[in-house]
Every structure is written in structure tokens, then in C-alpha cells.
Amino acid sequence: MSGKNIYGPYRNESVLVVSQNERHVSVDRKMLKNLGYTNVTHRTSQELGHVYLEKSAPDLLIVGGTLADATGQEFIRSVRKTYPDMVIPSVMVTLRNRKSDVLEAISAGCAGYVLRPYSMDTITRHLAAALESSRFDELDNEQLISARNLVSAACFDEAIEEFSELVPHENEADRYFSMGTRALMEGKFGKAIIAFNKALALNALYAEAYKGMADAYKGKGDMRKYQEHLKNAADIYAQQNRHQDVKDLFIEILRVDPDAMNPYNKVGMRLRKEGDYQSALQMYFQAQELSPDDEHLCFNIAKAYMYLEDIDSSCRYLKESLKLNPDFEQASALLEKLQRKKR
Structure with a gap:
């Protein structure tokens, strides 16, 4: 094989495999070798995984369902909490096929979910999607930077035109969320996670674009449009539970409109109308921190x-x-x- 990747255009990413099942690790190592990965490290526990991550930042995590001292979901969640600035896509490769396990993986921040035994085509597809989900689209990122520079240069009309191309005219994120929900109901767990992560990535882009448009309209002196787009950004941040971003934007909104609705309250009301009362309560309690x-x-x-x-x-x-x-x-x-x- 000579290290050549015959399945896709992977670079030589480093991979950390965390699992206590030696037989599964052996299968995963063989698969990674066939895909052209040469820099693969294995750890058996959450504790040893963290020891490795303190010194190195791999490009990809492959996590088993059970570690020596934690579940795979618990490990992924702990990595996100311990290293918030370290963007490492994680793929669970597991025997666990219950819906509750998949929902927990989504909540933990998993970027892919593959059931054993898997085919080479299946694992290839999910690894590619996980790696892609961690990389902000380069063209969109360049456009965001260009638009922000136009705001800084007081070229507000040009900036608004650039930002307008990035905000949703039809919300693609909602479409992917619906796809994810449907796949989850059908038991297509890997497909569900790919769709949910695509929705999250798009919403992150939309929020940044709305915030940029708000700044541009503020520069033009159009405070109505400024407030409108600031609220759009805050609503998306609230849906993603990005508390500090919501807090910062809500404070900014209140300077213009002291009676503005708390973004978390708005999301909570929508969830309550949809019948998801537990999730609505979570949003309301977040809202209380901002509006006691x-x-x-x-x-x-x-x-x-x-x-x-x-x-x-x-x-x-x-x-x-x-x-x-x-x-x-x-x-x-x-x-x-x-x-x-x-x-």
C-alpha cells in the first residue's frame, strides 16, 4: 500500500484512537493504515487520553463506546470542556445502536457516529465528513474577513452587500436539521450526526454574518436595521447555547431597546409551542441568568x-x-x- 491513500484526498492527519477494546483498535488501525494515515496513537482511558492531549493536538479523534474509565460520549464532552480552543473532530465507532446513545453523542459534540462492523466505504465517508465539519468553509471565511475589513474602512454599503450573500434567504440550517431528525427516526445515526453538524456549521456562519451586518448598519446610522440583525445573531447563538455570545449581544441590544425580549426566552417559547417542555425549561433558566x-x-x-x-x-x-x-x-x-x- 506504501501509505498511499486510495480512498480519498486525505492529508497526513494525526489520529488519536481512544478505546479499551484491543480487538476493535486493531481493526481501526488496519483501516486507518489502508486510508493512508501513518501517525496513529492509541490510548485506553479518558485519563490517558487527556495526558496525550495536554502535549499534542491530533487532527482527528476516533473514540470507542467504552473506555477503561468512562464512556466515549463522556470523553468527547470532557475534551470539549477541557480544551475549548482545540478544534478536534471526534468520530465514535461503536456497537451501541440505541437512539439514546446517539442523542448523547450529539449533545457531547460528536462529529460522526459509525456502527460496528463497518465497511471501508462507510468509515471513509464519515471520517471525511467529520474532518470537513471542523474546517470553516475557506471561501465563506475569506468573505467574512473581507466584509469585516470593509466595516473597519467605513465602506458600509459594500460590507452589507458582502454580508448579505452569507446570511440565509432560505434557511439551509433548518433543512439539514430536519434531515438529521428524519435520519435519527429511521435509525441512520451516522447520517443524522452529519446533518446536525452541517446545521450547526451553517448557523455559526449565519450568526457571524448577521453580527457583521448589524455593525455595518450601525456605522450607517440605521439603528433599526442594526437592532434587527443583532437580534437575529443573538437568536442563533441562543439556539446553539453559546451563552457568553448571547450575553454580550443581549447587553448591546438592551442599550438600544430596553424592552427587548431575551433571546433564550424566545427560543424557549418556540420549544414550548412545539411540545418540547424540558428543552424549553433549559432555555428559560438560561434566560433567567440574563433577566432575573x-x-x-x-x-x-x-x-x-x-x-x-x-x-x-x-x-x-x-x-x-x-x-x-x-x-x-x-x-x-x-x-x-x-x-x-x-x-
Whole structure:
């Protein structure tokens, strides 16, 4: 084979394989060799994986379902938390085929999910997609930089034109999210993760473009457009749970519009209407960190708990809402209704 890659245009990426199953590692090493990877390191545990990562930054992680001291998902999550500036796509190669395992992998930040036993074509496709997902599209990145430079040079109309080409006219991210959801329901777990990661990458691009357009309109003195695009960026950051970015933008929004809706609250309301009450509560609690004295937010939390049939928690937040605003008639009426129901 002479190290030549016969399956695709891979560079000589370094790979860290983390798994306690020696037989699986042997199969993965052979596969990587056939694909032209020559720099492959193996570790058996989360602890040893972190020891390696403290000194080296591989281009790709291949993670088994079970390590000596953690699950594969736990390891991926710990890598993201410990090394937030280190962009390493991770692919789980595992026997675990339950939907709950895949959802946990998505939550952890996994870029690919391959079930054993796999074919060479399957693993090749998923490794390529994982590596591609970690690299911001070079042309889009160049255009973002060019547009930001135009803002810095006070060429606001030209900057707006550049940014406009990057924001969605039809939201492709939503289409990929729908594809991912459908694939998940069909048990096509690898395809689901590829689609979800594509959606995340597109949304990250859209958020940056919206923020840039806001800056350009601010430079032109069009504060209405500035505020509109700032909110668009904040909404996307909230969906991705990028808390510091949301916080920074929300503070900026409030300088222009003191009554603006908290971005997390907006996402929570959408999730509640879709019937995903637990996810809505997560968004509402994030919103509370930014808006602790918002009686409407407490009311929304109460409604989510009501739909979850947790009447005690619902009443608690309704009382909190009324403490913030004793004249809040909707909260008062709902509290009275729920208290009658408890009797």
C-alpha cells in the first residue's frame, strides 16, 4: 500500500484512537493504515487520553463506546470542556445502536457516529465528513474577513452587500436539521450526526454574518436595521447555547431597546409551542441568568411546568412572577386556577 491513500484526498492527519477494546483498535488501525494515515496513537482511558492531549493536538479523534474509565460520549464532552480552543473532530465507532446513545453523542459534540462492523466505504465517508465539519468553509471565511475589513474602512454599503450573500434567504440550517431528525427516526445515526453538524456549521456562519451586518448598519446610522440583525445573531447563538455570545449581544441590544425580549426566552417559547417542555425549561433558566427580574419569564417557566404536570413548581414560579409584578393578571388567574385544581 506504501501509505498511499486510495480512498480519498486525505492529508497526513494525526489520529488519536481512544478505546479499551484491543480487538476493535486493531481493526481501526488496519483501516486507518489502508486510508493512508501513518501517525496513529492509541490510548485506553479518558485519563490517558487527556495526558496525550495536554502535549499534542491530533487532527482527528476516533473514540470507542467504552473506555477503561468512562464512556466515549463522556470523553468527547470532557475534551470539549477541557480544551475549548482545540478544534478536534471526534468520530465514535461503536456497537451501541440505541437512539439514546446517539442523542448523547450529539449533545457531547460528536462529529460522526459509525456502527460496528463497518465497511471501508462507510468509515471513509464519515471520517471525511467529520474532518470537513471542523474546517470553516475557506471561501465563506475569506468573505467574512473581507466584509469585516470593509466595516473597519467605513465602506458600509459594500460590507452589507458582502454580508448579505452569507446570511440565509432560505434557511439551509433548518433543512439539514430536519434531515438529521428524519435520519435519527429511521435509525441512520451516522447520517443524522452529519446533518446536525452541517446545521450547526451553517448557523455559526449565519450568526457571524448577521453580527457583521448589524455593525455595518450601525456605522450607517440605521439603528433599526442594526437592532434587527443583532437580534437575529443573538437568536442563533441562543439556539446553539453559546451563552457568553448571547450575553454580550443581549447587553448591546438592551442599550438600544430596553424592552427587548431575551433571546433564550424566545427560543424557549418556540420549544414550548412545539411540545418540547424540558428543552424549553433549559432555555428559560438560561434566560433567567440574563433577566432575573422578568415576571413574564417566570410566567413562561410556570406554563412549561404546568404542561409537564408539575403543579407545585408551576405555582412556585407563578408566585415569583406576582412578587415581581403584583398586577400581572394572567399570572394571578392561572395561579388561582391551579390552586383550585390542587384542592
